[in-house]
Amino acid sequence: MTLYSELQSNPEFTALRAVSAELGSDPLQVQGPGGNTSIKSGDLMWVKASGTWLSDALSTDLFVPVYHEALTEALAADDGRADDVGPFTCREENPSGLRASIEATVHASMPATVVLHTHCVATIAAAVRTDAPAFVKSKLAGLPYAFIPYAKPGIDLARAIREHAPGGTQILILGNHGLVTCGATVTEAHNLLQEVSARLAPSSLAGSAGIDDAFQDRLSGSGWIPVPHGPTQKIAHNARLLMLADGRTLYPDHLVFLGPGVTIVREGEQLTDVLDRAGQQQFPSKLVIVPGHGVAMPDTATASDIALARALGDVLVRIAPQATVSRLSEDQEAELLDWDAEVYRQSLNKAGR
Ligand SMILES: [Zn+2]
Incomplete structure (x- = not known):
């Protein structure tokens, strides 16, 4: 039995695929091939492949196995190799043959089993504000969140997460970028994602116009x-x-x-x-x-x-x-x-x- 077939019999992986497809089909959370999800199982972290669409998560093999501890150690050492997730991929178990998203570094930076990352438009609308840290603080009181100032996805963003997210953080508001939530289960991470999206949603929108x-x-x-x-x-x-x-x-x-x-x-x-x-x-x-x-x-x-x-x-x-x-x-x-x-x-x- 391969590790991938073992993973496929894990109900949490089934749940992750369902939540991934749901998030990927919601343009207010994910646009095109943006956003990514992951689950850690033993030595491997299975993370969405670069360029694939989360909306296809139920019908396609999107997940790439990455040795997350080795990747985390490389990130902690500011090892430039970590800017390319390729060397940390488990080639023998890679059913899709695809490359892991560069944002795998975000997923490896969070020790939780399940990590969800979306480009939630309500979160981005908050995270581009010049007063984003204070604004987010006023909206997310009581939640285990950290605000991460903008950094380029990859080794730089991983460093910013280490600097700004204390242990126990389950929610990252990524400045000028998006939202990350974590949990021991898919349900826990998904509930947090929905909670943050709802709290950051404005009470009114500036409107809509037809095509002239x-x-x-x-x-x-x-x-x-x-x-x-x-x-x-x-x-x-x-x-x-x-x-x-x-x-x-x-x-x-x-x-x-x-x-x-x-x-x-x-x-x-x-x-x-x-x-x-x-x-x-x-x-x-x-x-x-x-x-x-x-x-x-x-x-x-x-x-x-x-x-x-x-x-x-x-x-x-x-x-x-x-x-x-x-x-x-x-x-x-x-x-x-x-x-x-x-x-x-x-x-x-x-x-x-
Ligand atoms: Zn992103």
Whole structure:
């Protein structure tokens, strides 16, 4: 009997697959291949593979076995090898042959048996606020949580978790990133995830807007389409949402799938010129906002791109009116794209951002 077939007969693994599929099917928790879940069993931690969708957790083998103690030791020693989970994968037991997510480092950093990580939009709306630590404190009183300032996923985020999460922490609010919950069982971790999501959910949302017919007509033949999501369209019609959208990237997956920040058509600019420019940049901007009219993305957008375009609206409508936001720095954007910071800065300047 292989360790994987042994795991498959474990009811907790069955429960994890079900909860993973549920979270993966909820765009308010997981967008595209974002988010990941894990369970530790003996020497191995089974964690979602990179690039796979949690929504497929019931129908596909998504979980990659990782020697979590060796990975944790490497992280504690700041061993650069831990930035690539590959060397810590148990190759003999890897049914999918896939690579573990880089966020396996987050899962290994938490000693609990079950770890769930999502890009919960209510959590991100809290975690991008400049007053995020104090705001979260006011909402999560009594819960075993820690606020972790933004760090690049991998060895840096693992170090930040060691520095900021005392023993017994079961909830991590990851600054400019998302939510992690842990438990001895799937039910315990899932209950905490639901509790935090509910406590951080705002009492009202900033609204939603339909797709403007005239905007759709203007885009026809341009290779761009209106983003098919009311809250994202609302950004074009609400001065405060537009202000929140206008600037550098707020959280990593936005950058990875949609490019840095958004492009806004300014007074006196022609829409066609801006669309051409946005699509041709070294780091193409896949979200173009025309104030008063709508929000567009390329008609070649993948399902993941669309999921992240929806997420921006879902996050921004949840940010309270009085809040200000902190954004990823150019250096943080560059390191996520694995680009030299100076070359990246110059390419952004050239693109007029
Ligand atoms: Zn994440």
